[in-house]
Amino acid sequence: MTCDIILAGVGGQGVLSIAAIIAGAALDEGLQVRQSEVHGMAQRGGAVSAHLRISDRHIACDLVPSGGADMILSMEPVESLRYLSFLKPGGVIVTAAEPFVNIPDYPDLAPLIKAIESQPRSRVVAAAELAKKAGSARAVNMVMVGAASSFIPVASASMEARIAKLFAAKEASLVEVNLKAFASGRAFAADGRAFAAEA
Amino acid sequence: MGSDDVVLLADEAIALGAVHAGLGAAYGYPGTPSTEILEYLIALYEKGRGPRAAWCANEKTAYEEALGASFAGKRALVTMKHVGLNVAADPFVNSALVAIKGGLVLAIADDPGMHSSQDEQDSRFYAQFAGVPCLEPTSQQEAYEMTREAFDLSERFQLPVMVRITTRLAHSRSGVKPREPRAENPLGKCADKAAWTLLPANGRRRYDRLCKIQGELEAWSAASAWNPVAAGAGAADFVVVTGGLGRNYYEENLGDLEARLGKGKLPARLHVGAYPLPEAKIRELAAGTKRILVIEEGSPFIERAIRGVLPSGVAVSGKLDGALPRIGELNPDNVRQAMGLPPRPAAPLAPPPLPGRPPQLCQGCPHADSYQAVAKALEGLPSTLVTADIGCYALGALPPFSVPEALVCMGASISMAVGAAEAGYENVVGFIGDSTFLHSGMTGLVDAVSREVAVTIVILDNSIVAMTGGQKTMLPSARIEEIVRGIGVEPAHVAVIDPSPSQAARNAELFRREIAHRGVSVVIARRECLEAIKAKKKSAARETAAKGACK
Ligand code: SF4
Numbered sequence: 001m002t003c004d005i006i007l008a009g010v011g012g013q014g015v016l017s018i019a020a021i022i023a024g025a026a027l028d029e030g031l032q033v034r035q036s037e038v039h040g041m042a043q044r045g046g047a048v049s050a051h052l053r054i055s056d057r058h059i060a061c062d063l064v065p066s067g068g069a070d071m072i073l074s075m076e077p078v079e080s081l082r083y084l085s086f087l088k089p090g091g092v093i094v095t096a097a098e099p100f101v102n103i104p105d106y107p108d109l110a111p112l113i114k115a116i117e118s119q120p121r122s123r124v125v126a127a128a129e130l131a132k133k134a135g136s137a138r139a140v141n142m143v144m145v146g147a148a149s150s151f152i153p154v155a156s157a158s159m160e161a162r163i164a165k166l167f168a169a170k171e172a173s174l175v176e177v178n179l180k181a182f183a184s185g186r187a188f189a190a191d192g193r194a195f196a197a198e199a
Numbered sequence: 200m201g202s203d204d205v206v207l208l209a210d211e212a213i214a215l216g217a218v219h220a221g222l223g224a225a226y227g228y229p230g231t232p233s234t235e236i237l238e239y240l241i242a243l244y245e246k247g248r249g250p251r252a253a254w255c256a257n258e259k260t261a262y263e264e265a266l267g268a269s270f271a272g273k274r275a276l277v278t279m280k281h282v283g284l285n286v287a288a289d290p291f292v293n294s295a296l297v298a299i300k301g302g303l304v305l306a307i308a309d310d311p312g313m314h315s316s317q318d319e320q321d322s323r324f325y326a327q328f329a330g331v332p333c334l335e336p337t338s339q340q341e342a343y344e345m346t347r348e349a350f351d352l353s354e355r356f357q358l359p360v361m362v363r364i365t366t367r368l369a370h371s372r373s374g375v376k377p378r379e380p381r382a383e384n385p386l387g388k389c390a391d392k393a394a395w396t397l398l399p400a401n402g403r404r405r406y407d408r409l410c411k412i413q414g415e416l417e418a419w420s421a422a423s424a425w426n427p428v429a430a431g432a433g434a435a436d437f438v439v440v441t442g443g444l445g446r447n448y449y450e451e452n453l454g455d456l457e458a459r460l461g462k463g464k465l466p467a468r469l470h471v472g473a474y475p476l477p478e479a480k481i482r483e484l485a486a487g488t489k490r491i492l493v494i495e496e497g498s499p500f501i502e503r504a505i506r507g508v509l510p511s512g513v514a515v516s517g518k519l520d521g522a523l524p525r526i527g528e529l530n531p532d533n534v535r536q537a538m539g540l541p542p543r544p545a546a547p548l549a550p551p552p553l554p555g556r557p558p559q560l561c562q563g564c565p566h567a568d569s570y571q572a573v574a575k576a577l578e579g580l581p582s583t584l585v586t587a588d589i590g591c592y593a594l595g596a597l598p599p600f601s602v603p604e605a606l607v608c609m610g611a612s613i614s615m616a617v618g619a620a621e622a623g624y625e626n627v628v629g630f631i632g633d634s635t636f637l638h639s640g641m642t643g644l645v646d647a648v649s650r651e652v653a654v655t656i657v658i659l660d661n662s663i664v665a666m667t668g669g670q671k672t673m674l675p676s677a678r679i680e681e682i683v684r685g686i687g688v689e690p691a692h693v694a695v696i697d698p699s700p701s702q703a704a705r706n707a708e709l710f711r712r713e714i715a716h717r718g719v720s721v722v723i724a725r726r727e728c729l730e731a732i733k734a735k736k737k738s739a740a741r742e743t744a745a746k747g748a749c750k
Contacts, residue, residue: 011558027206027374036371037208039231039315039668044594046558061447062371065531067545078553087546102562105554115551 001031002055003153004064006083009075010100011043014141018073019050021145021166025158026054036062045102049083054154073148075141076100077112077124084119092151093119094189096127096144121195123147123188130184136174139181146185156186204374209342209364210235212375213306214276216346218249219380223273223301225252226261228638229667230280231315232369233308237278238668250383256673257609257638258283262290262305269303269359270395272387274350281309281322286609286639288325294359295329296405298394301384302350303359308369311497312528315366315666317589317608319526321497326361326474330409332416333361333474334425337446339373341472345425347378352419356412365496367444367528416475423473428480431467438488439468440481440505442495446470448534449494455540471501478508485509492537493517496529559594565726566592566659568698568706570600573628573657575703576710582625588612588640590632591665591728603630610639616654617647626714627653633660633679634672641682647719648687655713655720658683659698661728669734676725683721692720699726 005022009015016037023035036051051064066085071092074080080095087093095116099109116122125147131139142163149156163182167174207215214236217225227237243249250273255261258279268275277287284291284307291305310316326333334349336342342364349360393401420426431438441449449468457465469484471477485491485505491513493502499518506515516522522537523529532542560567570592577583587593587603588611596603605615613636616629631640636658647654660679664670674682683693692713696706706724713720 010556012561023206023372032374033206034371034373036367039234039370044558044591044666045556045561047556059373060450060453061444061531062367063448063530065451065535065543067543068531078556081550082553084548084550085545087548089544089546091546102559103554103556107551107554112551119548120546 001153002053002057003071004069005052005054005071005073005148005152006064006069006086007050007052007073008079008083009048010079010102011038011045011048013075013100015048015050015075018141018145019052021142021159021162022148022152022154023052023054024162025154028158028161029154031056031154032059034059034062047079047082054152071148071151073144075144077109077116078106080116090121093122094144094148094151095122095124096140097124098128125185125188127185130188131181134181134184135177136181139178142178142181143185146182146187147189149182149186150190156182204376206372207339207375208235208370208372209336209339209368210308210370211239212339212342213346213362213364214239215375215377216343217274217276217304217306217350218243219343219377220302220347220350221274221381221383222250222276223383224250224265224268225276225278226255226264227278228255228258228261228283229664229670230283230308231667232310232366233278233280233283233306234667234670235369236276236306236308240276254670254673258287259290262287262294265303266290266294266297269299269301270297270389271301272384272389273301274303274384275301276304276306278306280316281307281320282316282318282608283307284322284325285320291325291359292329293397295331295409296397296402298389298391299353299357299359300387300389302353304346304349304353304362305359306346306362306364309363309365309497311365317606319497321500322361322363323474323497323500326363329359330413331358331361332356332420333363335363335443335472335474336368337444337472338368339371339375342368343375343377345472356416358412363443365443365528413475417478420473420475421477421479423477425472426477426480427470428484429465429468431465432463435467435487436489437466438484438491439466440471440484440491440493440495440501441468442471442493442497442501444496445494445529445534448529448531449538451531452535452538452540455535456538459540471495476501476504478504481505481508485513488513490514490516492522494523494529494534494537499525557597559597560591561729563729564591565661565698565724565728566595567600568700568703568726569630569657569659569724570595570602572698572703572706573630573710574600574602575707576714577626577628580626580714582623584616584619584624584627585630586612586615586619586628587630588632588635589666590635590659592630592632592659595630609635610643613640613643613654613656614646616656617643617650617652620652620654621650625653628655628657628714630657630659633658633662633676634664636679637673641686644683644686644688644719644721651718653717653719655710655716655722658721658723660723660725661731663728663731665728665730669728669730680723683723688719688721692716692718693723694721695723695725697726698724
């Protein structure tokens with residue numbers, strides 16, 4: 001079993017916190033993990049990506065090859081399309097619906113979302129809305145972990161345990177909110193809808 | 200993963216390896232992708248669980264402090280990014296001549312692809328130039344093991360040892376199995392004074408020793424398990440040499456290569472993880488072969504050397520003949536192509552055209568206000584020239600600011616401004632950050648003052664080293680002002696401003712006046728970095744939460 005994920009977003013959006021939860025959960029299940037991160041200049045409001053590789057066997061390198069990703073998990077729409085060449089045939093795109101606009105030439109949203117939804121397997125997640133409902137606008141990242149979770153061969157209980165651990169270290173009240181956010185993201189992405197191409 | 204494994208960045212694995220090797224002290228200067236090595240050690244030190252670890256004014260002082268610790272008998276680690284070694288080149292090269300006492304290890308992180316750097320220089324050249332061994336890990340576990348071994352080697356050969364990593368490994372996490380730690384060395388300086396006082400007579404003897412020990416290093420490298428040969432079962436006319444992360448990308452594609460060549464028909468391969476190059480192994484590997492493919496991360500270092508080692512009948516292929524790209528990073532795809540494999544099938548998706556998203560200053564960053572104010576002040580003036588330096592504010596060279604016209608290396612903003620002004624430009628402004636000023640900007644200011652050159656230096660004082668993740672500046676803000684005055688800038692032309700939007704008009708006015716002054720002006724633009732404020736708030740919140748829990 002291997003699962004290669006490209007995490008995409010804009011510097012400062014917390015891409016690494018998502019990678020940390022998924023990677024931690026995989027490790028807890030005894031799997032091998034390699035997780036490459038972006039530090040330094042690229043982090044300042046620019047496009048960032050992280051590669052997360054999970055396997056039950058030795059992982060040779062830190063980078064996912066082109067055409068090798070099982071999933072692109074993005075914090076916002078434009079970035080979800082930037083790394084398409086990495087996606088395997090049959091790979092999934094999971095992205096938050098809300099755009100992060102810090103450039104003057106951000107494209108019109110409606111055609112952008114349409115372009116994402118026209119990819120064979122994609123989920124556009126109303127992450128901000130779900131996070132607010134769960135109790136905190138800042139729980140967006142855990143909504144996205146939840147949305148991705150049903151496509152990753154790691155038990156959701158393992159991810160929940162990691163989330164609980166992470167937030168308990170910060171503030172106890174955050175645990176519940178973030179677990180709720182995770183659950184709502186998971187339910188949203190796995191609500192039984194078929195992917196466009198398979199409908 | 201076993202239960203006692205720890206998940207670490209390779210940077211952190213180096214740090215842990217050093218601690219377990221009996222580390223006595225660690226010094227460095229922050230620089231992506233090396234920063235996390237020392238951050239890990241400083242965190243341990245601050246918790247009272249590790250030896251002295253500290254950021255230094257620059258890479259040269261860091262290296263020299265480590266050298267002092269080594270002279271005193273302690274094992275010492277020094278960390279920096281590749282270009283930092285240019286700054287520390289003097290002590291590094293000369294430290295190969297002394298009789299290293301406590302193991303001295305330089306952990307250096309190169310940045311091929313220039314994710315966060317101004318060039319891609321390959322530190323292996325420095326190791327070769329200085330005549331010291333270099334180890335290059337390809338995994339987090341190797342980063343740990345090689346660092347431990349580097350300390351042993353350093354004491355065995357009485358030489359400093361380099362551990363070189365590159366961005367992708369430095370910033371990748373994986374499980375590491377630690378081993379039993381070794382105790383620290385006792386304090387005790389080197390008894391052989393002559394071996395540490397490099398007067399010409401001693402220097403000559405020591406240089407002779409350095410040259411003579413090269414043979415021993417080569418013998419060590421030839422026998423080292425870090426330079427493994429995988430026997431080939433395929434046609435002997437094609438063999439492979441990998442170096443650094445080239446190994447990992449080669450192995451990523453090995454299954455497909457075997458499928459193509461036939462089971463058990465893979466070419467023979469040498470991986471080089473320890474330098475000096477194991478030349479005899481290369482000759483042996485290449486005996487009877489027609490083509491040798493070299494896959495190494497960084498410059499064509501092995502490739503060039505191999506061209507010299509092998510008879511002319513063998514075609515050496517790699518970065519010099521275009522089999523692999525000459526610049527940028529290796530990756531699973533370009534290595535795959537060099538291995539003669541077709542691209543993997545990708546999802547047949549057509550992305551719409553996307554806008555680029557380059558890095559930029561944070562919304563509300565104080566540097567933005569400083570750039571705008573200077574741009575306003577320069578408006579309509581003839582003969583203007585603006586230099587800048589290394590840090591977040593380098594991003595001001597991009598739109599929408601586009602103010603700096605030259606930006607080369609740490610500290611150069613001031614000295615280049617001086618040169619440009621003396622060459623004849625009249626309205627010259629140099630931008631430099633607070634920590635860059637302390638790193639190597641001060642000396643340029645000494646030159647400016649000594650010759651009363653008409654330049655306006657803007658010190659962007661945001662109270663932290665923002666670019667590399669918010670390390671504390673070496674000295675408090677107020678001290679920078681004292682230094683500037685102490686160097687001799689006329690007090691009437693030292694100003695401290697608040698680079699905030701509400702002060703925009705007043706600041707532009709002040710810049711206009713100082714630029715008109717025909718001598719040295721220094722304007723300190725003092726406002727805290729937004730990331731620093733965030734970090735402060737976070738730690739304050741954490742403290743309150745902790746207090747609440749204790750009630
Ligand atoms: S991190 Fe600080 S100094 Fe850097 S761009 Fe952001 S606000 Fe400015």
